[in-house]
Amino acid sequence: MTYDKSVEVFPTTVWSAGAGCHGACGQKLYVKDGKLIKIEGDENASWNQGRSCPRALALTQYVYHPDRITTPLKRVGKRGEGKFEPISWDQAFDTCEEKLKSIRDEFGAESVVFAQGTGRDVGGPISFLCYNYGSPNWVQLGLSGQSCYTPRLGGMKATLGDFCVMDAGQFSALRYDDPDYQVPKVIIVWGQNPPPTCSDGFFGHWVVDCMKRGSKIISIDPRNTWMSTRAEYHLQIRPGTDGALALGMLNVIINEGLYDKEFVDKWTYGFDRLKERVQQYPTHKVAEITWIPEHLIIEAARLYARNSPAAIHWGVPIDMNPEGTTVAQAISHLWCITGNVDNPGGNVIARPSHGVTTYPYSTEELVGLYGQDLVDKLNKARIGCDTYPMVKGFRGWAQPDMVIDQIDSGTPYPIKGAWIQTANILGGQAARAKFHYQALKKLDFVVVVDLFHNPTSMALADIVLPAATFAEKDSFRSWWVPLGVMHKTIQVGDCKSDWEINIEMANRLNPDCKYNNIKELINDRLSVADITFDELVNQGSQAMPPEGHSSRPYYRYEKGLLRHDGKPGFTTETGRIELYSKAFESWDVDPLPFYREPAQGPVNTPELYEKYPLIMITGARSHMFFHSEHRMIPWLREKNPEPYVEVHPDTAKEYGVYDGEWIYLENDMGKVKRKVRISLRVHPQMIHTLHSWWKPELKGSEPDLFGVWDYQINQIIPGPQDSSSGFGGGQYKTTLCKLSRINE
Amino acid sequence: MAKMGLFINYDYCTGCQSCAVACQQEHDFPAGKCGITVTEYVYPAEKKPVAVDFLPFPNELCDLCIRRHQMGEDPACVKHCQAACMMFGPLEQLVKEMEKTPRSALFSPR
Numbered sequence: 001m002t003y004d005k006s007v008e009v010f011p012t013t014v015w016s017a018g019a020g021c022h023g024a025c026g027q028k029l030y031v032k033d034g035k036l037i038k039i040e041g042d043e044n045a046s047w048n049q050g051r052s053c054p055r056a057l058a059l060t061q062y063v064y065h066p067d068r069i070t071t072p073l074k075r076v077g078k079r080g081e082g083k084f085e086p087i088s089w090d091q092a093f094d095t096c097e098e099k100l101k102s103i104r105d106e107f108g109a110e111s112v113v114f115a116q117g118t119g120r121d122v123g124g125p126i127s128f129l130c131y132n133y134g135s136p137n138w139v140q141l142g143l144s145g146q147s148c149y150t151p152r153l154g155g156m157k158a159t160l161g162d163f164c165v166m167d168a169g170q171f172s173a174l175r176y177d178d179p180d181y182q183v184p185k186v187i188i189v190w191g192q193n194p195p196p197t198c199s200d201g202f203f204g205h206w207v208v209d210c211m212k213r214g215s216k217i218i219s220i221d222p223r224n225t226w227m228s229t230r231a232e233y234h235l236q237i238r239p240g241t242d243g244a245l246a247l248g249m250l251n252v253i254i255n256e257g258l259y260d261k262e263f264v265d266k267w268t269y270g271f272d273r274l275k276e277r278v279q280q281y282p283t284h285k286v287a288e289i290t291w292i293p294e295h296l297i298i299e300a301a302r303l304y305a306r307n308s309p310a311a312i313h314w315g316v317p318i319d320m321n322p323e324g325t326t327v328a329q330a331i332s333h334l335w336c337i338t339g340n341v342d343n344p345g346g347n348v349i350a351r352p353s354h355g356v357t358t359y360p361y362s363t364e365e366l367v368g369l370y371g372q373d374l375v376d377k378l379n380k381a382r383i384g385c386d387t388y389p390m391v392k393g394f395r396g397w398a399q400p401d402m403v404i405d406q407i408d409s410g411t412p413y414p415i416k417g418a419w420i421q422t423a424n425i426l427g428g429q430a431a432r433a434k435f436h437y438q439a440l441k442k443l444d445f446v447v448v449v450d451l452f453h454n455p456t457s458m459a460l461a462d463i464v465l466p467a468a469t470f471a472e473k474d475s476f477r478s479w480w481v482p483l484g485v486m487h488k489t490i491q492v493g494d495c496k497s498d499w500e501i502n503i504e505m506a507n508r509l510n511p512d513c514k515y516n517n518i519k520e521l522i523n524d525r526l527s528v529a530d531i532t533f534d535e536l537v538n539q540g541s542q543a544m545p546p547e548g549h550s551s552r553p554y555y556r557y558e559k560g561l562l563r564h565d566g567k568p569g570f571t572t573e574t575g576r577i578e579l580y581s582k583a584f585e586s587w588d589v590d591p592l593p594f595y596r597e598p599a600q601g602p603v604n605t606p607e608l609y610e611k612y613p614l615i616m617i618t619g620a621r622s623h624m625f626f627h628s629e630h631r632m633i634p635w636l637r638e639k640n641p642e643p644y645v646e647v648h649p650d651t652a653k654e655y656g657v658y659d660g661e662w663i664y665l666e667n668d669m670g671k672v673k674r675k676v677r678i679s680l681r682v683h684p685q686m687i688h689t690l691h692s693w694w695k696p697e698l699k700g701s702e703p704d705l706f707g708v709w710d711y712q713i714n715q716i717i718p719g720p721q722d723s724s725s726g727f728g729g730g731q732y733k734t735t736l737c738k739l740s741r742i743n744e
Numbered sequence: 745m746a747k748m749g750l751f752i753n754y755d756y757c758t759g760c761q762s763c764a765v766a767c768q769q770e771h772d773f774p775a776g777k778c779g780i781t782v783t784e785y786v787y788p789a790e791k792k793p794v795a796v797d798f799l800p801f802p803n804e805l806c807d808l809c810i811r812r813h814q815m816g817e818d819p820a821c822v823k824h825c826q827a828a829c830m831m832f833g834p835l836e837q838l839v840k841e842m843e844k845t846p847r848s849a850l851f852s853p854r
C-alpha cells in the first residue's frame with residue numbers, strides 16, 4: 001500500500017542476495033524517483049500469500065547500506081592489506097580477461113575453479129561462465145562433502161530417477177483450496193525447524209499452515225524447537241545417526257506389514273533385498289545407536305505408515321550425516337514403500353517448473369545446456385571424478401574437499417586461479433577454515449564478486465566486482481515452482497547482476513558464446529514454457545505449470561508423464577522405484593541403505609570423546625541471517641547481536657559458566673569465542689551454536705579480517721568429508737568439543 | 745469508532761520477528777525502536793519435558809497502524825506475520841476469537 005501517487009509498485013520474485021534464501025516468494029517493491037522506499041509481501045503470490053520474512057522486510061537497509069561495494073575495485077596493497085582502488089567496469093573486465101586467458105593458455109582451463117556458496121540464482125551464471133571458459137571445476141568450495149541438498153538430491157535420483165518434495169499444495173496457485181489437494185495427515189519433519197527460512201525451495205511456514213489444517217507432526221531433532229515441542233512425537237536423536245533411525249523405521253513398517261503392498265508390487269524393484277537388509281537394524285539396536293527410546297521409534301513409524309497421505313519434510317542435517325547420500329536413500333524409501341509418491345499430501349515429484357533450466361541440477365540438464373561432448377570432456381578433468389563415480393555421474397560439481405587439497409598440493413595438476421561469486425568461503429561454509437585460508441592464499445589470481453566486503457574478499461581478492469540484489473536485476477527461477485522472474489527496478493552505484501557480469505565475461509572468454517545479453521538467454525531458456533520474460537513480468541512475475549505438464553503433480557508415473565518414452569513408470573533403468581538402486585550400483589556405492597557411525601563420537605573415538613565430551617551442533621537456520629550474510633543490517637543484527645552457544649543448565653553448572661559469559665568452544669583444531677545462552681533447548685551432552693559468524697564492524701584488513709578467527713566456528717570442524725560417494729558427511733553437526741573459560 | 749486491538753494466537757507464533765521488522769519499516773523506526781517486541785519462553789512443561797513459546801508484545805510505540813487502517817489495510821505486522829497468527833479488529837470481536845482459541849492473547853495498546 002502507498003500514500004503517495006508518485007510511488008510505483010513492482011511485483012517481483014525473490015531468489016538472490018537481499019533476502020538471501022532459497023525461496024521464491026513474491027514481493028512488491030515500492031519505488032519513488034528511482035529509489036526503493038519500501039517492500040511488502042505480494043498477496044497475489046501463492047508462495048507466501050502476502051507474508052514476508054524479516055530479511056525481505058529489511059531490504060531497504062540492505063540495498064542502501066553505506067558499506068555496499070558499488071564499483072569494481074582492484075587491489076593496490078598486498079593481499080589482505082585491505083587496500084583497494086575503484087576502477088571502471090572496462091578495466092575490471094579487461095584485467096579478468098587477460099589473467100584468465102593467460103592461465104588457460106599456460107595451464108589449461110581446469111586450473112581455474114569457479115566457486116559459489118548457497119543455492120540461489122548464482123548457480124546458473126557461474127556454471128555458465130565456468131563452461132564457457134572451459135573449466136570442469138564448478139564447486140561449492142569449502143562445503144565439505146557438498147553437504148547441502150546435493151546428497152539428498154543424489155539419494156532420490158538414485159532411487160526414483162527424480163527428486164521429491166513434501167506436498168504443501170505449492171504446485172497449484174489455489175494452494176490449500178485446490179480441490180485436488182489434501183493436507184498430509186502426518187508430517188515427519190526430519191532434521192529441521194522449518195520456520196526460520198525458506199530452505200531448499202520450500203517456505204518454512206508451509207508446515208505451520210498444514211499444522212493449522214490438521215497435520216500431526218513427528219519431529220526428529222536433537223534440540224527442543226518450536227516445531228518439536230508441538231509434535232505428536234519428538235525423537236530427540238543423537239546427531240549423525242539419522243541413517244540408523246530410517247533403517248529402524250523401515251524395519252518396523254516392513255516387518256509389521258504396514259507398507260502399501262499393492263504399490264510396492266506394482267511400482268518398486270528390489271523390495272525383498274531391502275527387507276533382508278533392514279533385518280540388521282532391529283529397533284532395540286537402533287535405540288542404542290540413536291539414543292531414542294525404542295517405543296518412540298516403533299510408535300512414530302506406525303503413526304506415519306498408518307496414515308495416508310503422509311509426508312516427509314527434511315533438512316540439511318541429512319546431508320551432513322556420514323554417508324549422507326545413503327541416509328537420504330533410506331529416508332526416501334519410507335515414502336516409497338508407503339505409497340506416498342506423487343500423491344496429494346505426500347511426497348510429490350519435483351521438477352524445474354515448466355521444464356525450464358536456470359540452475360542445472362543434474363547431468364542431464366547440463367547436457368541439455370552445453371551438449372554431450374563438452375560435458376563428457378569436462379567430466380574427465382573434474383576434480384573428484386576419478387575417485388568418486390558419483391561425482392562424475394550425478395551433477396557436475398567438483399568435490400570440494402578434494403579441490404582445496406589440490407589447491408594446496410598442486411597435484412595432480414596445479415590450480416592457479418579462483419572466481420569466487422557471492423560466496424564468503426572463509427567466513428562461511430569452509431570446514432577447516434584456516435586451511436582454506438592458507439591454501440587459497442597460494443593462488444595467482446582471485447576474483448571476488450560480492451555485495452559487501454567480507455573476510456573472503458579482504459583476504460584473497462585481486463579484483464572485486466560489485467553484485468546486485470534481487471531488486472536490481474533481471475533473472476529467472478524455476479526451482480520446482482513457480483516459474484518466476486526478477487526484474488530490475490532500481491540501480492545502485494555501478495553494481496551489476498551475476499548474470500550480466502558472467503555473460504560479458506563469457507563472451508570475452510569464448511567467441512562462440514551463445515548469448516549476448518540476459519534477456520536473450522532468459523527468453524531462449526523460457527521458450528520451452530512458451531512464455532517470454534516480458535510476459536511473465538506483466539503477469540506479476542510468476543506462473544504455475546499447467547495441468548498435464550510433467551512438472552505438475554499428481555500421479556505422473558501412472559499417466560506416463562515422467563519417462564521420455566511416454567510409458568508409465570519412473571525414469572530409472574528398471575522403470576520402477578529402485579529400492580535396490582542400480583544407479584548406486586553403477587557408481588560403486590552400496591545399492592542398499594546402511595548405517596555408518598559419525599567419524600567422531602562416543603562409539604568411534606571414545607578417547608577423544610572423553611577429552612571433548614560435548615557433541616557440537618552447528619548450522620541451524622536463523623530468522624535474521626542467511627548463512628554469513630546480514631550481520632551489518634541494523635534491524636536484523638539488533639535481534640541477534642552476538643554469536644551465542646546454547647548450553648543445557650546441567651552442563652553449564654558442570655563447567656561453571658554463567659549465562660552471558662564469553663567462553664571458548666575448543667578441541668584439538670583450536671578455539672572459537674561464543675557467548676553462553678543457558679537453555680533447555682539442548683540436550684545436556686550437546687551444545688548448539690550458529691555458524692558463519694564474523695563482525696563487519698571490526699577491522700577488515702589482516703590479521704583481523706572482521707574478527708573471523710575469533711568467531712568462525714568452522715575452524716574447529718574437521719574435513720574431509722565422511723562419505724564413500726563423495727557427497728555428504730561434512731562434520732558440521734557431529735564434531736566434538738568442550739567449553740573452556742577465556743581467562744584460564 | 746469501536747476500540748481496536750491486536751489478537752495473537754501465540755500457540756502458532758514461531759518467533760520469526762517479521763512483525764517487528766514490518767513495524768520498523770512501516771514507521772521508519774531506526775534499530776532500537778520498534779512497536780512490537782518478541783520474547784522467547786523456554787520452560788519445563790507439564791505434558792512434555794520442555795516447552796518453547798514466543799509472545800509478541802505491542803508496546804507504547806504501537807499506533808495500530810492507524811494510517812494503514814484508514815486506507816483499508818491490515819497493520820504491517822498482521823499482514824506480514826509468517827504464521828498468520830495475528831488479527832486486527834474491534835476488541836469486542838477479537839474477544840470472541842479469544843474465547844475459542846486456547847493459548848492466545850489480546851492487546852489493546854491504546
Ligand code: SF4
Pocket residue numbers: 014019020021022023024025026048051052053054055056197198203
Ligand atoms: S525466506 Fe521465504 S519469505 Fe523470506 S525472502 Fe526468502 S522466500 Fe521470501
Ligand code: SF4
Pocket residue numbers: 763766767768770779780802803805806807808809819820821822
Ligand atoms: S499494529 Fe502497526 S504499529 Fe502496532 S505493532 Fe503492528 S506494525 Fe507496529
Ligand code: SF4
Pocket residue numbers: 752756757758759760761762763764782798800821824825826827828829830
Ligand atoms: S510475525 Fe507472527 S509468527 Fe512471527 S514473531 Fe510476529 S507474531 Fe510471531
